Each structure stands twice: as C-alpha cells, then as structure tokens.
Amino acid sequence: MNTEETRNKHFIEKIIDDDLLHSRVPEGTIVTRFPPEPNGYLHLGHAKSIILNFSLAEEYGGRCHLRLDDTNPEKEDMEYINAIQADIKWLGFDWGDYLYHASDYYQQLYEIAVSLIRDGKAYVDSLTPEQMKEYRGTLTQPGKESPDRNRPIEENLRLFEEMKAGKHPEGKYLLRAKLDMASPNINLRDPALYRIKFATHPRTGDAWCIYPMYDYTHPISDAIEGITHSICTLEFEDHRPAYDWATSIDHIPHTPHQYEFARLNINYTVMSKRKLLYLVKNGLVDGWDDPRMPTLVGVRRRGYSPESLKMFVDKVGVAKVESVVDFALLEFCVREDLNKRAKRVMAVLDPLKVTITNYPEGESEFVEVENNPEDPEAGTRMVPFSRTLYIEQEDFMEVPIKGYRRLYPGNEVRFKGAYYLTANDVVKDEDGNVIEVLCTYDPESRGGTTPDGRKIRGTIHWVSAEHAKDATVRLYDKLFLTEAPGEATGDYLDDINPDSLITLTDCKVEPALAEAAPGEYLQFMRNGYFVPDSVDFTADAPVFNRTVTLKDSWSKKKGK
C-alpha cells in the first residue's frame, strides 16, 4: 500500500472511484486479479502488476485473485506454478481462497464454445497455418473469408466434437469466432478460439487435446470469477474489442472491463522472459535466482526487501506512457528501506593489518557498538578489540590526497566505537607495498570520545584480527553496461558487464556474523548493504552478497 503521506490517485484509481460512485460495481466491491502464465519466473515487471492489483484490492476493501493462465501446455510447468506462488507470498500478498487456474474452466469454456457454434458465431476451419496467414490480410489490407466460414452448424458441431475426441491431428482444424475479416483490427479477423495440441498439461494431464486461446479464455475467466477491473499491459489495448466480444457472449454471468497500463521498464537490464531464459540456459548467470537477475527470486537473494519493491512501484506510478525508469530509483528505494532496518556490522573487505604498539600484547576487550543509529530499539552489541586489527586498504594512505581524512602518518582517527588511533609508521614488503600500519592509541578515548572533547574528522571501521571470521563476499554490479542493452549493436549480449560479479575471498568480518541468518538485512558499515547468501552461507564459511552500495560522495569528489 501507499505509505506516502499523500499521493495523487492514478488513472485506474480514478476509474474505480467513478465506478463506485455510479454503482457500477456488482457486490459493491472491486475484484482484481493477477494472471501470470506459468511459463517462467516472475520478474520486476510482474512485481508492478502484482503490487498494483493486490494494493488496489487492499485500498478499496475488495479482493485480488491469483489465476494461473495455463492455456498453453507446451510452455507451462508446475515448477513455475509453484515459484510464482512463493514469489507473491514473499512480496507479502495473500490471495486467500481465491487461487484459480484457467484450466479450472476448461469444461465451461468448452460448453460455451459449443453454444457459440450452435448460435452460428463460431466455425471449424480447415485452413492450414500458411493459408490462415494469407487469408488474414495485412495491416493495410483487409483479410478474406475462409471457405469454411459458412460450414453448416451441425457439421461444425460434429467436427469440434471430433477435435476434442482426438480424432484429428494438430493443425488440421481450428475453431474460430465469426467476427469480421475486414476489420482494421487484426485481432477481430475471426480469431482462433481453440487449437488442437497433443501435449500433456501440467494440471489436466492428457484429459484435453484441444486448448482455448488467450483472447477467448481470459475474458471469460474474468467473468466467471466476477473480476470487476481487469488490468493488463498496453500491448493488449488492441485486444480489448475481443475481450468485450467474449464477455458479451450469451449467458456470460458478468461483464468485467479491461484497462491497460504501461509495463515497467528499467534501464541497464532486460526484462523479457526470452532473454532471461537465455542468460540462464547459457550459464551467463548462475540460474533464475542469480542475484544479478531482475527476477523476484534474484532480487530476493540479492537482498532487496519486499517493502523496497513496493516503494519503488509506488514511486514509478501507473500511467499509459511507455517509459524507462532509472535503475537509480530502484537502488534509492532499496537503500531507503534498508537504512531503517539493516543491522550495522563491521566487515573488512580488503584487509590491511594495523598493530597498536602501545596496546598490551595478548590482551583484548569488548567495546559497545550500536546496531542501528536510525533505530533506537535496535540496541547495541559487544565487539572484540585487540592489539592487531584489520582495516580497509582504502582507509590508509602513506601520502594522503587532498581532503583525505582517514588514516595516514601523523593523523588521528576514530576506530568506530573503540579508540582514537594515530598512525606512526609502516611496514613494507620487498616491493614497497605497505603491509602493516603501526599505530598508537589513546587509552582515554575508549568508546570513541575523550575527556577533552577534541574533534576527530575521520571514523573508520575495523575488525580484531584474532577474533575475525574469514568470509567470502560477492560484489554485484549491473548485469549490463548500457542503459538499453543491445540498442547499439542489436544484440543485448554485446553489452553484458564482464565485472557484474566480483568475488572477494579474503574478507574479515565480526565474529558474530558467523551466526547471521540467511536473508537478514545487514549494513557493512561504510561498505554497503549485504545479506547472507540464501544458498551458500554457512557458519563455517560465511558468504555475503552485496545488495547495494552506500551512496558515496567521496569517490566522486576524489575523482575530480
């Protein structure tokens, strides 16, 4: 639901308001539905549709059905049917008792088709696919009527019955609606209603060998379920007349209406099932749930929260303009949400050893660090501190650049929650690389403040060397290098980002992180938001995925 203080209603809400005002809604309540075809995993584009449909139902006190649109057994699979349900639940929506499948209506759909034939409104056609194409005409030229268009009703009835009984091979016959072959709208040039397919359906098995088409099934399914507002994407605008035709067939119990909105497009990614499937099948990613994928299983494993997705969809809005949303908006929403809920912890991704020369050898202590400055309820935790620590390589410069306020010789910085340290000397390897920084600490600064109240410009994170756990950290970046993958060369694969995944294996993390729970939202202080990987994380070998970086104004400034 919309959590903004106020937001202008979008055009679908305005339509609903108007329908409610004029009592055009049976039962006085709206009914929406999310109708995916179970032929792949759900992605961010589906999330927009799911959130739109379910939120509308919540907002108006109506209900939202989940209907699996399973009318093409060649493409559909139980794997997808299950995954879709899991994804919707993860998003936080519940269809309650209203789980349906288009296949639930096969018998009814069949009977309606028979009545259509009886009424002379549908006929069995024997045109081959090639002839069909030819007879259909073109965008600028009307089609012509099939010789079978005036087949006697009795014969149509008999043939359709034979189709259903499996007496004819695939492609031999087709049941078509008798509409208008000269219509400028090609969807009205006697659309196919039923085709023969000897395929095993994931739910009905081999019970049927004729399967109803989308333009016939979808509107009638909506009508049967009492859907009031059937919301779909823009490319179905041309199908609305077919939708209206189907819902006006005699004895259809109710007349739903279709409204179209613009699908969600995001730059730097691809959203078509075909392309995503290709990435998976060819090992360009590690599966549908690869954290770089725009699939719901992918972003979930990446560490995006359902709330951040809802915020994103809310900010994107609902309109009829074909648009491409900036990836940065998605990342903003993720940060915005995670900032409130992520537990702050310290993890060093690129370790550099620091030794405190005036800290007693062999000793250690615990310092108290807050879990989330944004959330007073989050409390604090105790983190071990000792003579030898790790900090980020980035946080030390032997010769500091302008504006640098981290550790450098002679500079005093605060080690988060612990003490003030001053760098005095470095140890180098034979190549001249700094491999260790020698510091002294001020025992008076324990807890991060001193009695004299002196100001410290820099605060950096750290872990105690002897207490730290080794961890693997996966840094994810955009899957594509360009805003519109494939736009320049015609092949989206040309724009794949070779560095979309960087795996760091020598990271040092706070000991408590070994007990992190997969899916727990974390912020590695100053590094970004991370989540334990839901597949590979173990206490012995922790693996973390970077969800999103922190906003970073320093690297920009530094680059100038």
Next chain:
RNA sequence: UGGGAUGUAGUGUAAUGGUAACACAGCAGAUUCUGGUUCUGCAUUUAGGGGUUCGAAUCCCUUCAUCCCAGCCA
C-alpha cells in the same frame, strides 16, 4: 503507409481552463562516531506550429515523434 495508443525538467509521475509541481538523478553547503543518514539551497520542464480565451500543459486544428498489432503465444 490500416488500426490502436502516447508525448510535461536528464528519468519517472502530478497538475484537466487560473502562479507548472513532487520524487529520483545532478550540483553546492550545513550536521554527523558510517565521506552513510538528516537538513538547506541551486539548476533544468509542457514535442512543433496555428487557433479559441482576459487566461491554455489542459479546449480546437495541424504537423512531427515514439510504442503496439499481420501466433493455431500470452
């Protein structure tokens, strides 16, 4: 080029005849035990051309641009 739709800052979305706005992105600055957060400020917008009107993003005409449709896919 037949039909259907759509054009508002860089991006997305409001404003439906009465001061063009919100968010993201960008750029400054302040605050800060995260160069994060928070706060403040700045720059940038009605596709073009006509018309109606005291007044037009909004109404009319026209041009242009973009998207969708010729599956026995959804």
